Amino acid sequence: MIEIKNLVKHYGDKKAVNDISFTVKDNEILGFLGPNGAGKTTTMNIITGYLSSTSGSVKINGHDILEEPALAKKDIGYLPEQPPLYLDMTVDEYLKFICDLKQVPAKERKEHISQIMDMVGISVVSGRLIGNLSKGYKQRVGLAQALVGDPPILILDEPTVGLDPNQIIGIRKLIKQLSKNHSIIVSSHILSEIQEIADRVVIINHGKVAAVDTIMDLSQRLSGTSKILMSFNGPAKDVSARLKMIPGIADVSIRNPGVPGEVEITLAPKAGNDVRANAFFMMAKSGWPILEFRSLNPSLEEVFLSITAG
């Protein structure tokens, strides 16, 4: 578990991080979002002990990063934006060195390294110099070093940068799999990626927390109650009139889909009402076939743009 309380970091007169507080629960993936320069990397550097905060506290599984740094750091695996790689070492040598740094017992090292290499798919390049690897492999070696020592907390800054689509899917699956017994903070500019893997998101802007919630709750909060889009074959005005009679529907508006014979309407339910089942049965009873029926929640991208705009 990570507990961040009132974190502040000054760079001269500028507050790079301004009173940030949030927690990451056990076995949770937290998406960490914000525009460039919002303070994401600074916050992650403070959490991992690379930088010290001007004020505030970071607790890693109950250990303060400044008061008990060795205990706190033992529980963290960190993949920074630029993977910290020694280009003059082979992958195997490098991971052995990381094992030394993270004090992995000597008798467990060989198997541990082999497991991690299989997990991130770098076994085939274990004997090659890191400097000669492609960007994708370097990124995966960086991820492998974060996993050394099996720390219960992982902090991953742009973990899929430089990977091809297949590798991205593989790493996402791995992150999901790791979340069964790890707390993970993932920062990424690929919002669909965060939407897919994160349980909750923290959005920071200008060094401050702008939002902390699940993606669903954030988008609902942004749009009030979630709207529903429905397209069907049938008389628009009649359908609209019938739908308005369903308790819990606040408004019905007809949209022009541009497809002949097809009508599109938007349902706006009253707060706290789920009207989908009633709407469906009413349409079925009336013999008006539904062609599409989906929630109009804003995407994470829309939520992000709305929160960070200006």
Added chain:
Amino acid sequence: MQAIFKREFLSYFRTPVGYVAMAIFTFISGFIFYTQFASGYVSISQEIITLRALFIVIVPIITMSMFAEDRRRGTEILYYTSPIEMFSVVAGKFLAAMALYFVMFINVFIHMIVVKACGGTVDAGVIGSILVFFFLAALFISIGLLASVLTDNMIISAIVAFLFILVTQLLSVIGNYCGTAVSTIMSYMGIAASTRTAANNAVSGFIGWFDPFTKTEDFSLGLFSVSALVFCISFALFFLYLSFRILEKKRWSQK
């Protein structure tokens, strides 16, 4: 510390740095030994004393990348975010450079074996010279390490180390110049000759006190002085501690 030591020591041989340093040392020591051997008189002490002049070239080469390169490549984050003490990182890197010096020095040990095999003597003066060599190496490597901590640029780090070592090697001369300068200024102020002489001696004596070469010059005669070795090791530890504090302070940087 062991992990850092191993990585740093092996890195000297993964890049040209270790080979260049060894080539310079081996060539010069070989040349000195060959010249002495050809003349019919070999003094290992003299060879070691001459080799001390190479500190100014070799130390900047082997220390310039110690921390500056880590910072440039972003690998320093590993040290700050691992559950190891930053001082053990400093100590590991320092000991790796010392070990490289030891490897280079094997050449001189071979010369000693040749001298012994040819019926020559390896006396207390030689042992003293070797002791001083390594204590001075420790001092200058700690200075080079500090220079590497101070800057992100390897070239600037090498130049800073070079200047530091140059000044240290010239401390006696600098002391004399400063003493004379103070005396001259005092003479313009009309101060009595006896006072000027005392001031001259005080200034040159004060600056000269920091000269490790003067302090250790009797070792080659077989006259050992613990205080001289304590002097070298104290300053080496001071520079290492200073490097450690600067690295720790960077964590708190507000720039």
